[in-house]
Amino acid sequence: xxxxxxxxxxxxxxxxxxxxxxxxxxxxxxxxxxxxxxxxxxxxxxxxxxxxxxxxxxxxxxxxxxxxxxx
Numbered sequence: 196x197x198x199x200x201x202x203x204x205x206x207x208x209x210x211x212x213x214x215x216x217x218x219x220x221x222x223x224x225x226x227x228x229x230x231x232x233x234x235x236x237x238x239x240x241x242x243x244x245x246x247x248x249x250x251x252x253x254x255x256x257x258x259x260x261x262x263x264x265x266x
Contacts, residue, residue, distance in 0.1 A: 237244065
């Protein structure tokens with residue numbers, strides 16, 4: 196009787212489970228954006244991490260140097 200109602204293998208389904216697929220995609224995005232980092236490793240390499248995340252210094256002339264004085 197059980198064989199008529201339930202399949203003997205795993206559950207068969209032809210429909211895609213949108214909730215499961217979306218949940219898995221969100222999990223993958225979270226891993227890409229926020230990778231797992233150990234606290235000791237972060238503290239040890241903090242200077243390098245800060246250096247890689249910082250912006251480059253800007254090479255602009257000072258505004259005062261461009262002003263022509265009327266005298």
